[in-house]
Amino acid sequence: MENRTRITELLGIQYPILQGPMGGGFSNAALTAAVSNAGGLGSFGAYTLTPEQILAVDKEIKSKTNKPYNINLWVSDVDQSLENFPAEKLEKVKQLFKPYFDSLGIPLPDLDTNIPSKFLKQVEAVFEARPAVFSFIFGIPSKDILDEACKMGIKTVGAATTLDEALALEQAGVDAIVASGFEAGGHRPSFLKPAPESLTGTFALIQHLKAKIKTPIIAAGGIADGAGIRAALTLGANAAQLGTAFLVTDESNATPAHRAMLLSDESRYTVLSKSLTGRMGRMIRNRVTEEVPYATEVLPFPLQSRFMGPLREAALAQGRTDLSIFWSGQNAVNLKPGSAEQLMQSLINEAFAH
Numbered sequence: 001m002e003n004r005t006r007i008t009e010l011l012g013i014q015y016p017i018l019q020g021p022m023g024g025g026f027s028n029a030a031l032t033a034a035v036s037n038a039g040g041l042g043s044f045g046a047y048t049l050t051p052e053q054i055l056a057v058d059k060e061i062k063s064k065t066n067k068p069y070n071i072n073l074w075v076s077d078v079d080q081s082l083e084n085f086p087a088e089k090l091e092k093v094k095q096l097f098k099p100y101f102d103s104l105g106i107p108l109p110d111l112d113t114n115i116p117s118k119f120l121k122q123v124e125a126v127f128e129a130r131p132a133v134f135s136f137i138f139g140i141p142s143k144d145i146l147d148e149a150c151k152m153g154i155k156t157v158g159a160a161t162t163l164d165e166a167l168a169l170e171q172a173g174v175d176a177i178v179a180s181g182f183e184a185g186g187h188r189p190s191f192l193k194p195a196p197e198s199l200t201g202t203f204a205l206i207q208h209l210k211a212k213i214k215t216p217i218i219a220a221g222g223i224a225d226g227a228g229i230r231a232a233l234t235l236g237a238n239a240a241q242l243g244t245a246f247l248v249t250d251e252s253n254a255t256p257a258h259r260a261m262l263l264s265d266e267s268r269y270t271v272l273s274k275s276l277t278g279r280m281g282r283m284i285r286n287r288v289t290e291e292v293p294y295a296t297e298v299l300p301f302p303l304q305s306r307f308m309g310p311l312r313e314a315a316l317a318q319g320r321t322d323l324s325i326f327w328s329g330q331n332a333v334n335l336k337p338g339s340a341e342q343l344m345q346s347l348i349n350e351a352f353a354h
Helices: 006-011 029-037 051-064 087-104 119-129 143-152 163-172 202-212 226-234 256-262 287-291 303-317 340-352
Strands: 017-019 042-045 069-074 133-137 155-160 176-180 217-220 239-242 270-273 281-284
Touching: 006 176, 017 029, 017 042, 017 340, 029 042, 029 051, 029 069, 029 340, 042 051, 051 069, 051 119, 069 119, 087 287, 087 303, 119 143, 143 155, 155 163, 163 176, 163 202, 176 202, 202 217, 202 226, 226 239, 226 340, 270 287
Parallel strands: 017 239, 042 069, 069 133, 133 155, 155 176, 176 217, 217 239
Antiparallel strands: 270 281
């Protein structure tokens, strides 16, 4: 199979293989640079970082590679429902989760519902950093932002979980679109309809987009090896984005417990839950996902995530995997521990050496 595609031409990379921009501390400069140096597109999920941290990370990435790389942000990083959130609802949710905190011997945290969006200030930092690619999820930046990126020569990549979202992104003029199938690990980046109504599989979504849009397509969700890359390209995608596969590489910031879980039989059991962060995401099942049904009202994002933060930290410190978040896509079969460079070489050989 030919490794030159519309995406390799657009982004200036050798192979149509992108590393998923894992936020929440899983990304780091070493992993981003290693993927880019191997001919793919390394990515850094920066939605939790301050502008100053973004600039510091960017400087570190640039010290490790002179190849194109991507910085990713969340357009919508605070749920609208957080505004004027009722105190009685907050207390009700805290009491619902109190038994989990009690089981770890830690108190319920104090919470401040006043959480401003960081997105616009983060975009300023991204423009100062000038990465080759600026990708985003949970919406579409303003026309002014997209126009400025275009003027600066920064390629823009949006994520769609449905054809309608892809059409909206194309209308806005983005350079490429990630077709994010429901098999993908991490948060579901739906923005036109609620995530539970936006659960199209990767291979169906590729074909929906291919039939209706002209913008280059990047397939994401359930792709973990060269065979998956080949299949995505055969169906009409111009590149494939892998996340879970890179979590088990040496450079990843995943904890030893997370790596062990991904490499265990338990990785077969992933679920879509909002109980640990406030937004739907795919992770390996745990006690909370099993006991708190999806329909249960929890706090808006990111308040639920801040609420559960001390629980996650204490669970990790106490070795309580039953109360830990282990993000994973549906396909954790045959993951290859080792360096990111080794994984990239394996993917390249499997996908293109025929």
